[in-house]
Every structure is written in structure tokens, then in C-alpha cells.
Amino acid sequence: MRLGIDTGGTYTDAVLLDRAGSVVSTAKALTTHHQLAAGINEVLAQLPRELLAKSRLVSLSTTLATNAIVEGRGTAVCLLLAGYSAQQVNQAQLDQIVRGGHCALIRGGHDAGGIEREPLDIKKAHQIIESQRDEVAAFGISGLFGVRNAEHELRLRDLVHSLTDKPVTCGHELASQLDAPRRALTVAFNASLIPYIDELIRAIQITLHEYRITAPLMMVKGDGSLISVELALSRPVETILSGPAASVMGAALLQQQDNAIIADMGGTTTDIAIISNGQPVVSANAAVIGDWRPMIDAVRVFSVGLGGDSEARFQGGVGLAIGPRRVIPMSLLAHWFPQILESMERRSRSSTSARSSRYVVRLFAEASQRKRFSKAEAGAWARLADGPLDLEAAAESDRELMRAVARLVREGVAIYSGFTPTDAAHVLGKMSHWSTPAARLGAIIWARQMREVYGWGQFKERDPVGPSQTVQDYVVNVICQSLVSACLATDPDQRNSLERERTARLFSEWITGMSRIDGDLFSLQLDRGRTLVAVGAPAPIYYPKAAEQLNITLALPEHAEVANAIGAVAGSIAQRGRVTVTQPVQGIFRVFGPKGPADHSHLEDALLDAESQAIQLAREKALMAGAKEVQITVSRDQDVVDDPDSPATVFFEGRVTAIASGRPAMGLTELPLLQGARGVQSGADLAIQTD
Secondary structure: OEEEEEEOOOEEEEEEEOOOOOEEEEEEEEOOOOOHHHHHHHHHHOOOHHHHOOOOEEEEEEOHHHHHHHOOOOOOEEEEEEOOOHHHHHHOOHHHHOOOOEEEEEOOOEOOOOOEOOOOOHHHHHHHHHHHOOOOOEEEEEEOOOOOOOHHHHHHHHHHHHHOOOOEEEHHHHOOOOOHHHHHHHHHHHHHHHHHHHHHHHHHHHHHHHOOOOOOEEEEOOOOOEEEHHHHHHOHHHHOOHHHHHHHHHHHHHOOOOOEEEEEEOOOOEEEEEEEOOEEOEEOOOOEEOOEOOOOOEEOEEEEOOOOOEEEEEEOOOEEEEEEEEOEEHHHHHHHOOOHHHHHHHHHHOOOOOOOOOEEEEOOOOHHHHHOOOHHHHHHHHHHOOOOEEHHHHHHHOHHHHHHHHHHHHOOOEEEEEOOHHHHHHHOOOOOOOOHHHHHHHHHHHHHHHHHHOOOOOOOOOOOHHHHHHHHHHHHHHHHHHHHHHHHOOOOOOOOHHHHHHHHHHHHHHHHOOOOOOOOOOOOOOOOOOEEEEEOOOHHHHHHHHHHHHOOEEEOOOOHHHHHHHHHOOOOEEEEEEEEEEEEEOOEEEEEEOOEEEEEOOHHHHHHHHHHHHHHHHHHHHHHHOEOOOEEEEEEEEEEEEOOOOOOEEEEEEEEEEEEEEOEOOOOOOOOOOOOOOOOOOOOOOOOOOO
16 A cells, blocks of 8 residues: 555645555545644544555655745744845845844855855854854755855854754755855745644654554655655755645546646645646746745646635725635634634624634744743743634733734734635535534624725625625636636746736636627637646535636546645655856866866866766765665756857856656555656856856
8 A cells, every 4th residue: 555645734635545556545634733643643543444554655745834935934044144145135035034033144155166255254153053043943054156166055054063953954955056045045945844844744753653654754845756754854845845746746647638737726725737748847947836936846836825714805905805824714613612603603793893703723833933932922822722712802801912812823823713715615505514603604704894894895784695605706716817827927937926917817807708808809718728627625616617717628536635645655756966067268167066166178078077976966865865776867958159250159058967766665566657847947147147
């Protein structure tokens, strides 16, 4: 057996596949954020115990990291930037990523040729690390042109290790491309997500031990391939799109299509990928997560904050909006805590406010986060251990407590309740597994809030159906717009997300017939040759209507609700080694390998050296990731121009990529696999190189 587990924002899924890759058993359970092991144990308890004992591979995917970024959460980190300027920090908006932590500029860094620009200020670095080691959960390090010479990053890493036991991430370990601000952003993400992945892996290991499952434990990367959990813990940023990548692999396995649009709708996000010629695109410029583009190899996934648990809210100038913030649906809150139904009934009949449907539930707080709690926040955290807090009641009796829990929510360690598409689906009879009475009360309270607090909506008094249908219809419209936006986002050079969203809204309205050009001067449609493959638990509720409006063929494959867990065990290990070659001066070809720059007088010698180093790097990474045997493919990508004064060409830069792939070290019968595409990006600046 192969056991696949996916831990999402709302559900934890599990699936057992046999030797032939067929689904033998599936299970779903609510994700228990405050104690992940509880939800994992519950989902495994639903699978046949005698088959679980035969598991020879366990693989994990998760959307927790993706959700944390989309929702603006993450633990505090200290980011050490050698040679960076304040302008680069502002460009990457790094202050938002290290919120609650520290972003420190240190003298140092290298130039495009890998030559030291300025000596590393090790004394200042020492002071910063000492001052921050008890305030943050992890450290991140990025040096200017660190991918051309990692000396300063390595020295800073050694210093962090000598002064603290906190995890540390270096930029050259995560990315090989230029673009210093974006690389620093990726480092910051990696450092801030380590505690989340650590908590998840520990929970999985505890549960597997209880079931006496000793099979190797793997994790899905953003490109759909597998790595050992030990490597995942050191590079959690590579798992940012673990859940979406697993859903793409699972959906492609369940519904094999040469050309498709795959959409996975979960509780927090909707993740969309394009399949062309049977393969998803994999590149370092592919990932779009909310407003961010981390520098990681990933399946090109367009991830937006739209899910069953996204908050239905008022937005000025627009009216109704859904997400991106995830809240606890009222139906789920009452399922967990039935005692709140009484207070909800009172709220539905009394004067309303913006807090009328707000209850607060605590999630997970890492040790460094708890240490930074103020006295009021620590008291609020202890209070939330007793169950949900009625925010309206707290506002009337203990405003300091109300303000403290609001800060905990902003820090991502607690969560509000609210009215969601999941609640609307309960009211409309499309779902029934949680508390429908709570969903109906939530709809009534929400409709009154919209009318009385925000002056929006024409809903009838105490009618839950009208507002629920409004939310349902709006979700379908947002899905249509998101699908069009994902198609527009296939241009990796596109940076203006606002322009893309405006275009997507216009195109979506034209395609669905909500807006027409006078006289039908032209028509617009999605590619009729593509199939929309929708997976995820909420997909059957919304996607039939969305496909009808977009006039595209829809596929809802069997076991679509656990596609992520299926995809978790459908991949193989694939690790990349990349080495760059430049010509800093005429006739000198410089290879930027892991051990530093090396010069050659002949281009082919330099390329062969780069190839050898890339192969060695990829092989070492694949074996470290858990591969038993590896196969290696090598590709070259060169930037050259024709010399008008001679028949020769002028070489500017070359990139050698080696991909080492193989099955986990288990010696089991192979599953049918979906191999990821291996696109190599090109088009570096030919005139000047800036990091």
C-alpha cells in the first residue's frame, strides 16, 4: 500500500493506493489546527487498519504554508541582508514578510562576477543575531549576488549556528537566479514557515508511530516531486505549493487530459493550473500566491484566497466580497461548540453590529510567538483554551480582552468565525454535514449586518435563503473570473496584477454574457479543446454552474474530494542542479558553481565544467531527498547574439540544468506517474546584470 495524506486549512484527507495505483480506501476529517495530530489520527482511524499496516510509502502534501502566505500569516524571522540597499528592501516589501521580526542591512555582498564588493561586517552581524535570537523563530540570510559567490552567506550561517539553535536559511540554497529582492523574499518566506512545517511533520510522525507504520515519510514539493521530510523541514518554502501541486498531479492522474484547466477548491484557496500537451509547466517564475511570486521551482499554479471557508464581507466601492481571509464557518463552529446556538439566536433578534457573528477560536502559536505575548495577550490566549470567545459580549464587558484577541487574530494564532460559502451551501441544502440551524442563523445575522451596518443589500427580514443564494451566485462569478485570470497569468513576465485582474473581470463578463459589446461586434471564449477538471470538496457545488457560464466541458472525477492525497503518492523524486556561465571579459568564461567562481579560456571547457558540477549537485540533492537510484538529464540554455562584423556569435551567458529523478528508496512496484515538465527559463539581460 501507498498512504497519501493531505492536511488542508479545513480538512485532512487520506487515501490508500494499491500496487497498480488504484484507490483502495479514502477518508476525510477536520483539520485540528490547535493539535494537528488529532485530525491526522482521526482520518487514519477511518482507513482499514489491516491495510494501513501494509503501507510501504507515506507521502504528505499540505496547503498550510500556502494558506499562511495568502492570509498574511507567518512567524517572526530575522532577515540578514549582506550588501542590500534600503530600496531593494522596499521593492520586495520585506517588512511585511518579517512582520514582528527584524530586517537588517549589513555591509558586504559581491558583484556580478562573484568578486567581493565590500568586506562583510561580521561585528554588526554578531550584535544583531545576539539581540534577535530570543525574539524570532528562525533566521534568513541573503547576500547580494550570493548565487554567484555564497561566501558571505555561508559565513553568516556559521555565525548564526554558533550563537543560536534557531533554524537558518540561505538564499543560494533556495534559488540560482538573479533578482536579489525576490530571492530575499523567498528566504523570508522559508524562514517564517519552518515552525508550521515542523509542527505538521511532528504530528504526522507521532500518529504513524501510534499505528506502527515504519515506512519512509516523504513530502510533496511545489513542482509535484517528492522529498524526504528532513529536507522539507530545512526548505519549507519549496512546499509552499505542496497542496496545489499534489492536487494537480492527483487530478491529472484521475482525469487524464492532454489539455485541461485544473481547479482545486478547498476551504481557504482555489488553486488553478494549466495542462498543455499532457504536462503542467514547471519553472522558477511560475508560482503566483496572492500578491507574491516566490523564487521556487513549482508547477505554475494560480492561487487565490477563495474557498468554502472564505469570509463573505462588505467591501467599500464594491459591495459584496469573498475572502481572502479564512474564517470558521458558523455551521462548523456550532458543530464543534453547540452551546453557541443560544447566543446566535439572541444575536439574530437583537440590534446588530460588525461583531454580531464574531466568535474567536485559537489556532497554533509557536514558542517565540507566545514569548512575545503581552500580559493581556497571554491572558486572552489562556481564555481561548476554554472554547470560543463571544467578541460582542467581550466588547460589552472586557474591552481589553477584546483588543487582545484581535491582536492574536492579526498575528494568525487565533481565528474569527463568520458567514461563508459553506454556510450558504448548508442553507441551500447543498451541504448537511455540519450545523444547518447555525448556518441559517448566520445568514440572518449577516444579512442584517449588510443592511444595518453597511447599508448594502435588499434582503428580507429573517430570510436565510436570499443572502445565501446571493453569496452562492457571487462565488460562481468569482470562480469564472479567477479561471480567466489564471489563463492570463501564464505570462511569467507579467507583474501588474491589478491590470490582470481588471482584464480578467472584463473578459469573464464578456464570456459569461454578463456584459456585451454593442451589436455583438466580436465574441470571446475559452479554448473549447480544453476540459475544466474540478477537484476539492466544494467543487460539485459551484463548478457545474461556472462551467455552464464559461461554456466549457466539465469533469468532476471520482475521488475528486481527495485528489490532493492521491497526488501526494503519485510523484517521484526530482532535484535540479543549476550552474551559470558568463563572459565577464572577452575570452574569459566564468563558471559559478557551489564552490565559487572558476575561470576558463574556452567556452566548451566552461560548459563542460558547469555540466559536471550541475550533475553532481543534482545527484547529491536527489539522494539526500530520498531517491534510491537516479537518472540524470542535462540541458543547456545560452544567451548569444550574432556579431555583425564577423560570422561568429557573441556569448553572454549560459545556464546548465541537470535534473536527477528517481523513485523513493523502497524497491516497490512503480505507480503510474505524471512526470512534471522541465521548462528552463531564458532571456537574461544581455547588457548588464543586476541582482
